[in-house]
Amino acid sequence: MSLDENLSRVVARHDELHALLAQSTGGGETFVRLSRELADLTPVVEAITALERARTERAEAQAMLDDPDLRALAREELDRLDDTLPRLEKDVWLMLLPKDEADERGVILEVRAGTGGDEAALFAGDLLRMYGRYAQERGWRFEVLDASDTDIGGVKEASASIAGRGVYARLKYESGVHRVQRVPVTEAGGRIHTSAATVAVLPEAEEVDVQIDDKDLRVDTYRSQGAGGQHVNTTDSAVRITHLPSGVVVQCQDEKSQHKNRAKAMRMLRAKLYDHARQVADDARAAARKTQVGSGDRSERIRTYNFPQGRVTDHRIGLTLHRLPEVLAGTALDEVIDPLIAEDQAAKLAELGA
Helix, strand or coil: CCHHHHHHHHHHHHHHHHHHHHHCCCCHHHHHHHHHHHHHHHHHHHHHHHHHHHHHHHHHHHHHCCCCCCHHHHHHHHHHHHHHHHHHHHHHHHHHCCCCCCCCCCEEEEEEECCCHHHHHHHHHHHHHHHHHHHHHCCCEEEEEEEEECCCCCEEEEEEEEECCCHHHHHHHHCEEEEEEECCCCCCCCCCEEEEEEEEEEECCCCCCCCCCHHHEEEEEECCECHHHCECCCCCCEEEEEECCCCEEEEECCCCCHHHHHHHHHHHHHHHHHHHHHHHHCHHHHHHHHHHHCCCCCCCCCEEEECCCCEEEECCCCEEECCHHHHHCCCCCHHHHHHHHHHHHHHHHHHHCC
């Protein structure tokens, strides 16, 4: 479908919604649904109006070229509009792209140490802190749900909740294997080691998104463990939940209350089952995510953090930034994420023939 056909369809639906709501007495699920759809379409129609106004102005400027007295002014106006119109058209195309309904949600973030032993666990801890700082930079709420620490301050695996508007839209590109190249603090010879950690970003699910039957769950309780086998708690407050139909297992031990640990574990379980359902519904997305997340082996990488050179390289788009400290501090992570979003949008636009 051409751009103009898309524009006509959107404007017609916008006008139809206005008419339906004008006839409505207000209230009810239908009214709320139509109001939400109208609110979503209004900025698109405003962008379409701006585009059509610019097109009209260009046609008027083109006609002015025949007037010798106005030719210079017309040429200046045409130059301006020829620069503006492609941008306006791209803005409209981007607004017409199919929306991922999960984009506005918060996420469950999982970080796991991969290849590299203690150094991989230290790097997994670095990544977890990076996302925590990034969340703070954007005004999101970051909460560690569960973490398995090592004796030297690393993280074997951890799960965190990041809440806020549009979290998944930005962080979904972080799923995959992250590789680090540096001299470990445990290395006396000063040799550079390569280690890896995996990151998985799952959109947070509400209870209405996933129906979980209690009979499908096996709930085990055990004593919380800290690094080196130190008991965090002397009661069986840690919770492990197994979803029997799928085999998905989640656990939480960060809270002293078994009730709180179970509630957090259920949040993680819902996110995993919701993500699985989305994968089944979208084979292309499932294949992409399998490729990205991988097994934690250093050869299946999406990004490399090279400490000796102070650089971060995202291998999917060939982007290299010599701002490693700022990326790990969360202040420059947008400089990696923004190009990934732009690349994804460009690919979708190409599919639409834009």
